[in-house]
Amino acid sequence: xxxxxVRAVGRLTxxxxxxxxxxxxxxxxxxxxxxxxxxxLADGAGGQARAELAEALGIPAGSAAxxxxxxxxxxxxVRGLEAATGLWTRAGLPLEEPWRAxxxxxxxxxxxxxxxxDAGTLDAWASxxxxxxxxxxxxAVRRDTLLxxxxxxxxxxxxxxxxxxxxxxxxxxxxxxxxxxxxYHETALLDRVRVARTPTGPVTLLEVVGDTGVDVxxxxxxxxxxxxEVLAGGIAAATRTTPATxxxxxxxxxxxxxxRSAPSRRxxxxxx
Numbered sequence: 001x002x003x004x005x006v007r008a009v010g011r012l013t014x015x016x017x018x019x020x021x022x023x024x025x026x027x028x029x030x031x032x033x034x035x036x037x038x039x040x041l042a043d044g045a046g047g048q049a050r051a052e053l054a055e056a057l058g059i060p061a062g063s064a065a066x067x068x069x070x071x072x073x074x075x076x077x078v079r080g081l082e083a084a085t086g087l088w089t090r091a092g093l094p095l096e097e098p099w100r101a102x103x104x105x106x107x108x109x110x111x112x113x114x115x116x117x118d119a120g121t122l123d124a125w126a127s128x129x130x131x132x133x134x135x136x137x138x139x140a141v142r143r144d145t146l147l148x149x150x151x152x153x154x155x156x157x158x159x160x161x162x163x164x165x166x167x168x169x170x171x172x173x174x175x176x177x178x179x180x181x182x183x184y185h186e187t188a189l190l191d192r193v194r195v196a197r198t199p200t201g202p203v204t205l206l207e208v209v210g211d212t213g214v215d216v217x218x219x220x221x222x223x224x225x226x227x228x229e230v231l232a233g234g235i236a237a238a239t240r241t242t243p244a245t246x247x248x249x250x251x252x253x254x255x256x257x258x259x260r261s262a263p264s265r266r267x268x269x270x271x272x
Contacts, residue, residue, distance in 0.1 A: 005067040008058035009035045010239045014232045023227035032075065033151035036085050036104075039068035041149075044099035065102040072104055075153075080212040082154040084129040088122070090146045111148065115141050122148065130154035157210035161185050173223065191246030198233030198242060200225050204257045205237055205244060220257045 013031035021027050035057065042053035043065035054061040068085075075083035088109040089095060100108065109125070111118045122137035129152040139148060163183035170176050192207045206218040219234030221227075236242035 002067060002070060004059060005071055009071070010235065010241070011058050012056065014235045017235060018228045018232040021228040021231050030153060032071070033083075033153045036068040036071055037087075037149050037151055039064035039071075040085070040087065040103060040107075043068075043102060044096065069102075069104050078155075078212065078214060080156045080210075080214065082129055082131055082152065084125075084152045086122075086125055086129075086148070086150045086152075088118075088148040093146055111141070111145060113143055115143055115145075118145070122150070126150070126152060131156070155214065157212045157214055159185075160209045160211055161187065190248040193247040194237065194244035195247075195250060196233060196237035196242050196244035198229075198236065200229035200233055202257060203230055203233045203237060205234055207238075222257050 009031050012035055013029075016029055016031055020029055038053055038057055039059075042050060042057055042061040045053055045061065050061050054064070057064060059067060072083060072085060075081060085104060085107050086109060087103065087107050088111050090111045091113060109121065111121075118141045119137070122139065122141060123135065126134045126137040131154055133154045134152065137150065139150070141148065163185045166182040166184040168180060168182045170178065170180060192209075194205045194207075196203045196205065201222045204220045206220075208216045208218065210216060217234065217238040219231060219238075221230030221233070233242065237244040
């Protein structure tokens, strides 16, 4: 698919994370899910709405529908990933035929106007498209609901190298002095750990390799750093927008949050 669209999704994820992740509660987000929906809306919008959606997307509205379909096809090709986009409109609501024809296959549904029936339809869609991980659609449908937009992403993977249980002794941070459970593994590939210099300070990244071609990047910032800014900096480093230095090239000593270089060819990662 178009690299410009991939970069646009990354930029939207970064902006979203910087604002939505406050640390006050757990948050799950991905622009890979919402970006295709915004692209489809931009394709059918006009005037100021079209301009604002194009700005949010980071690509021209005229190419948005094609980019959305390409992105969904690319996601569908990832092993272990379930990805879907759904758009339901009230029965009888007029839609422009050229716009409807550009929607991804299987994306369009119809709301009957019966709240109980429509809720059941949406719940079934959510369960089917996430392999049962999400049993109910988190939206309230009423008789007067005209439009529902939804995206679903569910990823199942196993680590290439499994982690082992670990009982770390923590001497700093909010869990200092408490008995906690952790996970670890050892690797000779030191550059799975990298440190990036970001506007919010140094950020440490640990890359954990999955068995489906999908890797997970764990990100840690300095104590007191704003969580959203740390995550935004981590995303920029993971996508190579911001340079990061591998652990093998770091001088001895503490060079990033929870990272320390020493004259040893072993590294420990702790995602827990």
